[in-house]
Amino acid sequence: MRNFLSSKVTALKPSGIRKFFDIVSEMPDAISLGVGEPDFDTPWHVREEGIYSLEKGRTFYTSNSGLMELRQEISSYVNRNFGQKYDPADEVLITVGGSEAIDLALRAVLEPGDEVLIPQPSYVSYEPCTLLADGKPVIIDLKEENEFRLTAEELEAACTPKSKVLVLPFPNNPTGAIMEMKDLEAIAPIIEKHDLLVLTDEIYSALTYKGEACSIIQLPGMRERTIYINGFSKAYAMTGWRLGYACGPSEIMNEMRKIHQYAIMCAPTTSQYAAVDALRNGDEDVKLMREQYNERRRFLMDAFRKMNMSCFTPYGAFYVFPSVKKYGMSSEEFATRFLQEQQVAVVPGTAFGDSGEGYIRISYAYALENLKEAIGRMETFVSGL
Amino acid sequence: MTMDVREELLRILEKNSRIDTGELAVLLGATEVDVVNEMAQMEKEGIICGYATVIDWEKTSNARVSALIEVRVTPQRGKGFDDIAERIYKYPEVTSLYLISGGCDLMVTIDGRSMKEIAYFVSDKLSTLDEVVNCTTQFILKKYKDHGTVLTRKYEDKREKVTP
Structure with a gap:
């Protein structure tokens, strides 16, 4: 054989x-x-909402992008916290966990040989997802003396003419490191200089213990070149519900949606109804x-x-x-x-x-x-x- | 101490009043002196009213009977419900007393050694008060959750042991 x-x-x-x-x-x-x-x-009220949706027989597919109601809540959540508006119609995509969003994003943008800058230590999936999408992972080793934050010098040193995507895994698993606004401001000019697309994985954003959580999308010129990823697993203790989302410019989201549509169809419907309640009543x-x-x-x-x-x-x-x-x-x-x-x-x-x-x-x-x-x-x- | 930290302190104490002040200070990111002063201050302000223990008496040889009693009363001119409430809560067997909205006026919770003891309290003491119009006694059959603590089931970690 x-x-x-x-x-x-x-x-x-x-x-x-x-x-x-x-x-x-x-x-x-x-x-x-x-x-x-x-x-x-x-939280029980979130679980109860999921149960209620099942009782009501809401057991069908949702649209590929996810429930409109949920996309609207997400759009307003991101706007409330980071002051950026994403159109629920074509700039928000509900995924099966943040992990699916990472995979979709890399597959939607990478050409063979494109370099993806991955700061490490970080979550285990960026590197394999890059390889599966024919990209080339370029690891940036973060250092304890910088509190495992990404510095402008480290980023600059890793950039080549082939660099295309920068993964920003903060707040970070496994280090617990965060990027404060000043740290993001320092790397933004280098992102622009090398014309990088940012994949910011902010799944732990709600668990920030110093000041308010901040995001690269808050900085001028960054929204256009960023795929913002978040989800319900960590903030609302909903890991098993498998629900995340991505927000970004419609040109990119349309292509991500295409892959999502063929590979997944839509995120679980029960989880989506529960998540609406999480965003409305979970603060x-x-x-x-x-x-x-x-x-x-x-x-x-x-x-x-x-x-x-x-x-x-x-x-x-x-x-x-x-x-x-x-x-x-x-x-x-x-x-x-x-x-x-x-x-x-x-x-x-x-x-x-x-x-x-x-x-x-x-x-x-x-x-x-x-x-x-x-x-x-x-x-x-x-x-x- | 900011209001936020103060409330956090209360939330910790509400769940575990036996926690020592050194540990409280660590959890709150404050100094032990601040914690001790803040607690003293809140005791003085009547915010902290006591440090109770949640006990499941069912599991002891000294099992008790508890009841909820809905009481309808005639309020008194100028005093409202306060005087009659005081007459009721002075009985040591009364464990809590609330003025409530809805079909009755006062909600009494009471602990006794037996149903007979509670029946005696209702018929001889509570319902004979002049202002009391009507009492409805409901015996508690089983306590599932008390003071925010689930009594019937132990927490079990159902997660996988190692995940990324």
Whole structure:
């Protein structure tokens, strides 16, 4: 029999996190700090709205772009927060999670050989999605001394005549880093100079703990060259509903919609009805969840300080990214030994790119009591090193 | 302390009044001195009225009976409902008392050792008050959630253990 597999796909590296997941699943009693999703339940009023839509028999496809009602709510949400208007008719597209939007965006704009600038450590899908769309990933290694923010110098140094897309993954998974307005202002001229398209993945935007969340689309001249991606998973604790969205100039959105239409048809209808309610009545829920994440973040930073573990202060998402360099182990060794000796699972930084070497990702999407228990074990572990 | 932080402090205490002030300070990003002063100030202002514990007495050997009693009363000139409310809430077995809108005036919650004890309270004490026109007693059969705490079920983490 022939080999039926596409070499493009077989050449993709398996996700580094997968390997770790397999080890952890064999340890049923392990405490995990390895989860990349909220511990909260979707607010009941949102779930209830989904249930109601099912009771009413709203079980058909929606339009390819998604429910008009939801696109209008999204448009007004983005306008309210970032002062940019997107036409719900052809500038907003509802997708199956933010992840689909990333895939669509890259497939819609890349020609073979186009370079995609990907700051790392960052979420695991930008690089494979670029490769699948025949683009060439160009990794920008972010540094702890810059609080894992992207600097103008780093961006400039990575640009070539083939650079086409810049991925902006902030607030960042796994580092928790954010880009403040001053940081965005610094890179905007370079984006213009090299005529780049920005793919800004702001799925954690509502979980910003320093000032108001900001976005590159707020800066003059940026809206036209930006695909803005957000979703419901993190802010409203709706990961399993699989619902995200993209906003951008209609020329780009029309092409993204084409792929979406052929590959997906439309995002889940039940989730879309629930999401309308999330946007209309969910502000208070988001506020209270953010408040609790922030308390846990402060707790962890204080605990690291007390055990003398070095960690820059993150201001976004629900991750901290402490350095384990001083223990003379690789991230993976540290994570593996910590798991075996203390039954606590954390994710090695290398799962998010080579520049994650020397760091581990700790998620604080856990109740404070669980964090306390895990931190206690970490103290025992590092004091024995 | 800003109003926002003050309210955050209250939300934490409402769920866990036993938390120590050092830890509170860490969670709020404040100093311990500020937290202690703020709590003292809020006690003085009557914002913090007590530090109670949520107990599921069902699980002890000292199980209790609780009831909700809807009371219709005749308000008094110049006093409204306040005097009659005071006469009712002074009974130690009354655990809460609210003036409410709708079909009746006061909602009394009461704890007793037995149904008999509660029946005695209603027939001999509450309904014999001059101002009380009518009482409707509803016994509580099971408490699912009390003070924002679900009593019947433990939280279970159903997420995958490691995800990107």
